[in-house]
Amino acid sequence: MKKIIILSLILCFIFPFSFSSSIAKTEKSSLKSSVSKTSRIKIKDPKLITIRKINSVDADLYKKKLNEDKVKYKQIKSVLNQDQFNLYKVTEKLLRANNLQYQNWRVGIKNKTEDVNAYTTAANLIIIHSALYDSIYNDETALAFVVSHEISHNILNHGQKSYEIQYKIKDLESQAEDMRRREEAIYALGDIAVDLQISKLCKKLRLMEYQADKEALTLMARAGFDMKEASNALNFLDRLPEINSIYDTHPSTAKRISAVNNELNILNINALKAQGQNNLYNSKVINVKKSSDKKTFILEAQKEFKHFSYVAEPQDLKLLEKAYFQYREKDFDSAQANFEQAYSINKTNYIPALYLSYIDEYNYYKLHDRKLIKKSYHWVKRAKKIKPNDKNVLKQYNDVKTVIKSKKK
Numbered sequence: 001m002k003k004i005i006i007l008s009l010i011l012c013f014i015f016p017f018s019f020s021s022s023i024a025k026t027e028k029s030s031l032k033s034s035v036s037k038t039s040r041i042k043i044k045d046p047k048l049i050t051i052r053k054i055n056s057v058d059a060d061l062y063k064k065k066l067n068e069d070k071v072k073y074k075q076i077k078s079v080l081n082q083d084q085f086n087l088y089k090v091t092e093k094l095l096r097a098n099n100l101q102y103q104n105w106r107v108g109i110k111n112k113t114e115d116v117n118a119y120t121t122a123a124n125l126i127i128i129h130s131a132l133y134d135s136i137y138n139d140e141t142a143l144a145f146v147v148s149h150e151i152s153h154n155i156l157n158h159g160q161k162s163y164e165i166q167y168k169i170k171d172l173e174s175q176a177e178d179m180r181r182r183e184e185a186i187y188a189l190g191d192i193a194v195d196l197q198i199s200k201l202c203k204k205l206r207l208m209e210y211q212a213d214k215e216a217l218t219l220m221a222r223a224g225f226d227m228k229e230a231s232n233a234l235n236f237l238d239r240l241p242e243i244n245s246i247y248d249t250h251p252s253t254a255k256r257i258s259a260v261n262n263e264l265n266i267l268n269i270n271a272l273k274a275q276g277q278n279n280l281y282n283s284k285v286i287n288v289k290k291s292s293d294k295k296t297f298i299l300e301a302q303k304e305f306k307h308f309s310y311v312a313e314p315q316d317l318k319l320l321e322k323a324y325f326q327y328r329e330k331d332f333d334s335a336q337a338n339f340e341q342a343y344s345i346n347k348t349n350y351i352p353a354l355y356l357s358y359i360d361e362y363n364y365y366k367l368h369d370r371k372l373i374k375k376s377y378h379w380v381k382r383a384k385k386i387k388p389n390d391k392n393v394l395k396q397y398n399d400v401k402t403v404i405k406s407k408k409k
């Protein structure tokens with residue numbers, strides 16, 4: 001039997017969605033007022049982090065290119081039906097803006113099922129069930145989220161990983177069944193152990209869902225979708241059933257929503273959009289071909305892209321860039337949270353620890369709270385452990401140590 005690895009979207013959001021950054025805003029404004037009092041204190045910045053430059057395509061040239069593309073889209077429209085064309089347009093934009101046309105992508109809407117779902121297989125097939133498609137066909141952002149979530153499973157190689165995990169789960173389940181049949185004395189104990197292993201594997205599958213959601217937002221930002229709409233677009237998900245158990249392969253609704261919002265807060269949307277515009281500008285419209293089953297269609301690979309592959313940006317680097325941007329904007333509370341998160345993901349990079357030391361030192365001069373200079377010392381010690389001979393680290397270490405020593409006297 002052909003292996004079909006299903007990584008479904010099972011969009012199991014159930015709580016009403018609300019996107020709010022009001023807390024961050026309040027913190028920011030209170031911070032600004034205190035900053036004005038302390039503007040004499042110098043913020044340290046050896047410029048160790050780069051914020052990506054935004055190299056936009058010339059607006060007129062880009063407009064001209066879009067008009068040229070429109071002619072080609074008209075031809076393609078005549079080959080597909082309206083729903084297929086809708087799906088093609090969204091998918092084509094996502095693929096081209098992210099340089100993903102190095103392979104064929106097969107896309108389709110599956111009828112005759114009431115399952116509100118979408119899934120992808122290892123063979124680059126993306127299927128949206130008609131029950132899901134019909135509920136979002138006129139919401140381009142929602143449709144883009146569904147498609148990019150499935151594309152993400154593919155480009156993050158979740159197909160193979162998921163297959164291996166699902167195979168292990170099946171194996172464990174049959175072991176458990178075997179034990180039950182033989183009514184072994186150790187059955188109860190063995191069953192608990194098997195359950196634990198299965199729940200750990202399910203957790204891995206849930207992690208893939210978070211990763212696919214996050215990467216989907218990056219793909220969408222490059223393709224120029226309105227990211228303010230992106231979180232609202234997830235509202236449609238709350239109509240879908242939610243399954244809550246440790247064996248569920250999908251994360252809980254609330255956690256998924258909050259992960260999406262966190263990601264939206266750290267992405268450099270403008271830089272991604274500019275990258276995407278460059279990619280769209282420098283590529284041709286993707287050709288379409290009806291696939292042999294007549295139900296799906298193929299977005300054909302382009303030979304100029306055959307050596308491309310997709311590299312997802314590491315989460316700690318995204319956080320670092322955002323944190324540094326906030327640091328320069330003197331939004332220290334947000335910067336601190338993001339530097340801390342970057343550090344917790346990658347403890348081999350000294351930079352977030354060094355900047356965390358700068359923030360606590362700055363806050364110490366502002367608030368004269370001894371705890372803060374101790375915190376600053378704690379962070380620079382961590383940076384020193386990672387990079388003992390770095391000149392910026394040594395300078396900060398000595399600076400903070402001097403303050404601590406002088407206060408002891």
Ligand SMILES: [Zn+2]
Nearest residue numbers: 007008009209
């Ligand atoms: Zn999924």
